[in-house]
Amino acid sequence: MRPKPTTIGRFLVTGPYSSWAWRKICEVKKRLKLGYIADKWRGTDEDYTISDGYKWLLSETTQKVSWARIVWNRYNLPKWSFIMWLIKHQMLLTLDRLKKMGLDVPTDCYLCGVEAETHMHLFRTCTFSKRCFQLLYSWLQIPVDILLDTDCILKIRRLSILVRQVILAAIVGVHYGVWQSRNIGRVEGYVTNPTHLVRLVQVDCRRRVASEFKGSMTNFDKTWCRDHGLI
Structure with a gap:
């Protein structure tokens, strides 16, 4: 054309x-x-x-959104933030969106093969993502329902700013990992192990804490990071 x-x-x-x-x-x-x-x-x-x-x-179009501090968190990897931004805008090319565009694609989720792939299914109801968040709970000791409600984490006053940011980074990292695993399943035909996915997120969070944090940590932050294998 x-x-x-x-x-x-x-x-x-x-x-x-x-x-x-x-x-x-x-x-x-x-x-x-x-x-x-x-x-x-x-x-x-x-x-x-x-x-x-x-x-x-x-000035005339700016609108504050509750997820800005989650997407643009200093402890996120840039690629995590980008994918999370797309998720918040419902802009990932999930199978339901590709269908609406007129493409001849399957509808079943590549990760579980049970339900149709949508944003909501992929990051909330899919058995694969549920398993990832259960593993995240085992690591961070934050209930899954709170992990899925990121706005709630920002309001937990007993946590320091650093701890909240690291927890949010881990959540965003899992979202990125789920999407990456979905793409691997679509192209390569196999599904990543959720345990491996969360372990990679742990490694990346450890690196981000080491590279991004400036200044001395409080005793609370040191204890929390040490207990969760970040330092």
């Missing part, structure tokens, strides 16, 4: 520069121009900064 031409200023552009991404860039550029009044950024003598530009662009 021939790319749709795009008009930029007085020029008609075709080819790769007429892509959706390029059109979006041009739209943002046009919006930013509205921020200049009499050739001054927001009509003041302040210099333009990228951070200020983002805040100005998002």
Whole structure:
């Protein structure tokens, strides 16, 4: 299919520069121009900064979400955060979504082979993910129903900030592992052992604590991390 031409200023552009991404860039550029009044950024003598530009662009559309601190947790691996962001937006290409797109794909979950694959099934009701969260409970000693309610963990005051962040990172890591195992099952035809999955999450959390934490730990944090094999 021939790319749709795009008009930029007085020029008609075709080819790769007429892509959706390029059109979006041009739209943002046009919006930013509205921020200049009499050739001054927001009509003041302040210099333009990228951070200020983002805040100005998002000032009318910004909406706080309860899961932001979970997805962008400092102890997450970047790939964990990205997959969790897609999960929160229901944007993973699960089999039910692929069906709606008109693709001829099976409907049964690649991990359990019992129910149809949806976001809810994959990360909540699938026997594979349930087993992963049971193993997470055995490690962290946090009930499964609380592990599945990440907002609840943020409200547990008896836990320190570091402990809450590590627990949330482990939960996000398991979500990433479930999705990765699903993809392996789809491509390779075998299912990862849940014990192996959670063990990898433990190793990655240990590395993140070692690399991300700056400063001295409190006695509570030291004891908790030591008891859970993180230091």
